[in-house]
Amino acid sequence: MRRRPGIGGLQTAANARDQYRLLGENVAKIRTDLMKEQLATFRSQLEDFARKHKNDIRKNPAFRSQFHEMCAKVGVDPLASNKGFWAELLGIGDFYYEIGVQIVEICLATRAQNGGLINLQELCSLLRQKRKGSREAVSEDDCLRAISKLKVLGSGFEVISVGKKKLVRSVPTELNKDHNEIIELAQGQGFVTVDELERRLSWTSGRAIDALETLLKEGFAMIDDGHRDGKRRYWFPCVSSISSLGGNDT
């Protein structure tokens, strides 16, 4: 815009600015309204969808997981509040709280065996046994969701990824990088030896023994001196899942 001299020029400029501002505000308002309308439509559509597929969501774990994904993408957390319309609509809040409680029970019951570190798969299969009578199937995805809700209790429930597996930790012990590497290595055969750690991870024996001792003390590992070669083996119940060793009726 070319500047013109004099008071008239200044006034014209101010007028023009006001006009622009007004126009801008209008456009913004229209956009917000549009957005609000879209959101409302979306929300009601989502509600309709949820209502229509209520049974699928409750009964089919794969469907449920996809529904959760969809909600997450648009920033809706159906579990955020038990009082929310989602919970009322679907009753899935209760579902996850129920699983959460059962997960805590399983973790406590198996703690003496695994030191508070349990394979997600094993946890799920124990959970399914526990819920045999109930109608809804439970997937690993459901377990993860329930565990993520347990985090707010500050009780140290956490899912850690070690190698290809997911482990659920129910004790506050922090595992460092060395410990994770050991457990990852143990996934192969269920156990490791000091030799193996030296060879595969190029650690000194001091480092290997130190890390193994910690894992032993925390109850994550068990020693086995019974093999023919006379080398001590360190077994990890969290990766070998004792309950599935000899069949599935325990």
Added chain:
Amino acid sequence: MQTLGNFKLPPFFNYPPYFTLQPVRDTREKQVQLWKELILDFCKTQKIFLIGLEEDFPLFSNPAIERSLTHEAREAFLAALVSEGRAEWLDKGHRKCLILWHRIQDWADIIINFVKDNGLEDSVTTVEEIRTGPESRGTDLQGVDRVILMRALKLLEHKGKLVIFKGTSADDEGIKFSS
């Protein structure tokens, strides 16, 4: 599921570290607990009353995973049973162990019921008859270990429920039950 005869073995029996005494206290407690239950359960279903620590005992080794319990571990598990009154050492060297899957007190109760069921009050029988006679057939008393039976009978004698006296043959004693 691995079995020994008709006995179902628990999963931990196939997990090698359970055959090594665990150094960490919590882990060891759980280990000892599982072994105690297994030994009692096995002895009860197989009617075993005596375990010799130096003899072959089906639970002391698992050929499938090539593991067996050391003498130290055997002694530790049995000692845990002894401390709960569920077993007794028969010698100072801890080489022989009596397994009490019924405690002595429970065996005594079983005898009392046996007497009632068979109307033996005020009558006389022998120790051998209790173990092998037709009345005990099908009950826990059938084939019960003599040492255990005598222990339970003495407990009852002490309570005045019966009198033990020397029988005609040297190796058998007579029992007179009170009413």
